[in-house]
Amino acid sequence: xxEDKRTEIPIEDGSAETEEQxxxxxxxxxxxxxxxxxxxxxxxxxxxxxxxxxxxAKQEAEKKEAEKKEAERQESERYLRLLADFQxxxxxxxxxxxxxxxxxxxxxxxELLPVIDNFERALATNTEDFEGYAKGMExxxxxxxxVIEHAGVKEISAEGEMFDPTKHNAVMTxxxxxxxxxxxxxxxxxxYTLNGRVVRPSMVAVVKK
Numbered sequence: 001x002x003e004d005k006r007t008e009i010p011i012e013d014g015s016a017e018t019e020e021q022x023x024x025x026x027x028x029x030x031x032x033x034x035x036x037x038x039x040x041x042x043x044x045x046x047x048x049x050x051x052x053x054x055x056x057a058k059q060e061a062e063k064k065e066a067e068k069k070e071a072e073r074q075e076s077e078r079y080l081r082l083l084a085d086f087q088x089x090x091x092x093x094x095x096x097x098x099x100x101x102x103x104x105x106x107x108x109x110x111e112l113l114p115v116i117d118n119f120e121r122a123l124a125t126n127t128e129d130f131e132g133y134a135k136g137m138e139x140x141x142x143x144x145x146x147v148i149e150h151a152g153v154k155e156i157s158a159e160g161e162m163f164d165p166t167k168h169n170a171v172m173t174x175x176x177x178x179x180x181x182x183x184x185x186x187x188x189x190x191x192y193t194l195n196g197r198v199v200r201p202s203m204v205a206v207v208k209k
Contacts, residue, residue, distance in 0.1 A: 111147040115140060148192075156191035158184050158202040167191060169201040173208035181209045 118140045127133055156167050163170060163182050168191070176185045184204045191202030 108147065108151045111150065112144070115143045115147065118143065152195040153199075154193050156193060156198070156202045158187045158191065158204050160184065163204070163206045167193075167198055167201055168204045168206075170206045171203055172205045174205050175209055176207050179207045181207055183207045 118136075122133070122136050122140065125133070158168055160179070161184055163184055168184060171188060174185055176183075179185055183206070184202075185207050186205040187202055188205065189203035191198065191200050193199060
């Protein structure tokens with residue numbers, strides 16, 4: 001019987017090679033990992049910087065907005081104070097004007113009261129001394145004229161002067177030989193000015209030839 005000879009063919013162990021490949025890959029991966037970590041850290045730093053810039057810009061914008069609102073508030077308060085001051089000034093001025101209107105004649109009235117007293121005493125007097133009575137009336141009239149002169153009232157001069165339509169009111173004409181044409185011959189009613197302003201023109205007769 002023939003002897004069975006078998007040739008053994010060596011089979012390469014693929015498992016060993018695979019393990020070596022895995023080891024090489026792990027080493028490559030291990031070498032690559034530090035680079036990935038460095039890149040990730042740089043990216044995080046960059047992101048942090050960008051975030052800090054954004055926060056700073058946001059804070060600056062908020063600060064400017066707050067400053068703007070504060071300036072507007074101060075301006076509004078200043079306007080309200082000025083408005084209040086103006087309203088107080090206007091109210092005070094109106095009150096002063098009202099007081100002036102109410103008491104403007106106080107001094108004149110206080111000076112006229114003694115004149116009124118003299119008139120009352122004269123009217124209450126029962127006398128036949130007409131000359132003395134007339135003299136008393138003249139004194140009272142003089143008192144009245146003194147009071148109104150102190151108040152700024154003056155009599156308008158007219159008789160013997162040229163007619164002035166701003167001060168005189170001609171109600172009639174007449175021919176007077178001694179006077180020139182346009183001159184005032186008679187005063188029918190006296191006129192007066194108050195502090196230079198005509199309050200009543202003189203009623204006069206004017207010469208016309």
